[in-house]
Amino acid sequence: xxxxxxxxxxxxxxxxxxxxxxxxxxxxxxxxxxxxxxxNTLHDICIHRGASLSEGLxxxxxxxxxxxxxxxxxxxxxxxxPSLGKDAEIPKRAKIDAYPTEEKYGIVFAFLGELPKSQxxxxxxxxxxxxxxxxxxxxxxYEAKINYERSIENGLDAAHNEFVHPTHGHEGxxxxxxxxxxxxxxxxxxxxxxxxFGFWHPFKSPGSKKEGxxxxxxxEERWAGSGIVGPNQMWTYIVFNEKSEFRQYMFExxxxxxxxxxxxxxxxxxxxxxxxxxPIADRCMVVAQQDIDVLEKVEPSFTPVxxxxxxxxxxxxxxxxxxxxxxxxxxKGWKIDSDAVSEASGKIAYAIPSPLRKKQKGWVIDKIPLx
Ligand code: FES
Ligand SMILES: [Fe+2]
Numbered sequence: 001x002x003x004x005x006x007x008x009x010x011x012x013x014x015x016x017x018x019x020x021x022x023x024x025x026x027x028x029x030x031x032x033x034x035x036x037x038x039x040n041t042l043h044d045i046c047i048h049r050g051a052s053l054s055e056g057l058x059x060x061x062x063x064x065x066x067x068x069x070x071x072x073x074x075x076x077x078x079x080x081x082p083s084l085g086k087d088a089e090i091p092k093r094a095k096i097d098a099y100p101t102e103e104k105y106g107i108v109f110a111f112l113g114e115l116p117k118s119q120x121x122x123x124x125x126x127x128x129x130x131x132x133x134x135x136x137x138x139x140x141x142y143e144a145k146i147n148y149e150r151s152i153e154n155g156l157d158a159a160h161n162e163f164v165h166p167t168h169g170h171e172g173x174x175x176x177x178x179x180x181x182x183x184x185x186x187x188x189x190x191x192x193x194x195x196x197f198g199f200w201h202p203f204k205s206p207g208s209k210k211e212g213x214x215x216x217x218x219x220e221e222r223w224a225g226s227g228i229v230g231p232n233q234m235w236t237y238i239v240f241n242e243k244s245e246f247r248q249y250m251f252e253x254x255x256x257x258x259x260x261x262x263x264x265x266x267x268x269x270x271x272x273x274x275x276x277x278x279p280i281a282d283r284c285m286v287v288a289q290q291d292i293d294v295l296e297k298v299e300p301s302f303t304p305v306x307x308x309x310x311x312x313x314x315x316x317x318x319x320x321x322x323x324x325x326x327x328x329x330x331x332k333g334w335k336i337d338s339d340a341v342s343e344a345s346g347k348i349a350y351a352i353p354s355p356l357r358k359k360q361k362g363w364v365i366d367k368i369p370l371x
Contacts, residue, residue, distance in 0.1 A: 003353065004114065005113065006111050008261075009029070009031055009101070010022055010107075030042050030052075034060070034073075042074075046070060047095070048068060078090050078096075093363075095363070097353065097356070097357070100355065117355075121229065121230050136274075138280055144262070144295070146259075146298075149326065151295060152228060156234070158318075159315040164290050167290065179203075225237045233250070235247065246269075247269075249266075257301075351365040
């Protein structure tokens with residue numbers, strides 16, 4: 001798991017006027033709306049004596065700790081320490097990590113890391129929601145007890161469809177089946193190539209034989225593309241023809257190393273009737289479960305420490321490129337040392353460093369160990 005990326009926190013519609021505790025990267029956070037309705041994300045541990053802020057109350061623009069009532073605003077600054085008396089000066093060190101938070105595409109995202117704004121990777125854009133007409137979204141969130149890197153690799157894997165997804169009409173019995181040559185692109189959406197890549201390939205699809213929404217205009221030859229932006233954001237385009245296309249945007253949040261929460265925005269260019277939302281959502285979940293059923297049993301549950309510990313073939317090239325990017329981010333010192341964190345569990349509390357740590361000293365809670 002890596003610091004310095006944007007992670008999906010909660011659906012905007014699920015964040016109302018109560019604070020919510022959200023677990024990400026193996027840590028707890030409190031997310032709440034201030035009086036203007038803006039979402040804020042803070043580390044959940046109160047620096048006074050360790051209470052969970054998400055159990056507290058929202059008081060105007062602050063979250064009030066449930067234990068002794070200290071109040072922290074959306075920037076993590078302590079605004080009130082009741083035990084000191086009404087007009088007491090608040091010590092400078094009384095602050096909590098606060099993370100840049102944005103609400104976009106119906107999802108609240110938090111930047112969990114310390115990079116200044118100019119150096120941050122982007123939130124993966126959903127251009128069809130930004131300005132293109134003629135598209136309709138489905139929002140799905142679901143969780144699985146799998147490692148999110150294995151999940152992303154599965155999404156970048158053109159070779160598994162034939163065997164994992166009978167819903168798409170694949171039966172694993174086509175003798176002529178093969179993965180066509182993958183055509184790579186450096187990036188998509190104008191995202192710098194240090195943050196990701198994409199690839200395209202033509203594929204043959206027999207069309208669905210199972211129940212569910214059918215793509216009537218489908219032709220035999222189709223194009224699919226996939227790619228990533230950062231370690232946890234992935235896009236997949238499935239182009240049936242000019243009129244029929246799915247574009248899926250997955251924002252994955254590692255809850256723990258082996259537990260992921262996935263926010264899937266499924267855009268479609270056909271079947272725009274709102275009555276189709278439910279059957280399409282159901283179908284997406286059936287497909288997601290087919291992947292989960294395989295991924296839950298993969299060993300090791302993490303991506304292996306070396307590619308030589310698996311027998312990779314040309315269709316695994318996207319995995320290889322993904323792993324290369326991950327190891328680059330690890331070399332930058334962004335990888336959380338989860339072993340050290342679990343060893344200290346119950347004894348030492350840690351925080352994901354926020355951007356303010358680059359500018360100010362004097363933090364009460366230790367920065368999470370990084371490898
Ligand atoms: S623990 Fe939060 S105010 Fe005391
Ligand atoms: Fe799949």
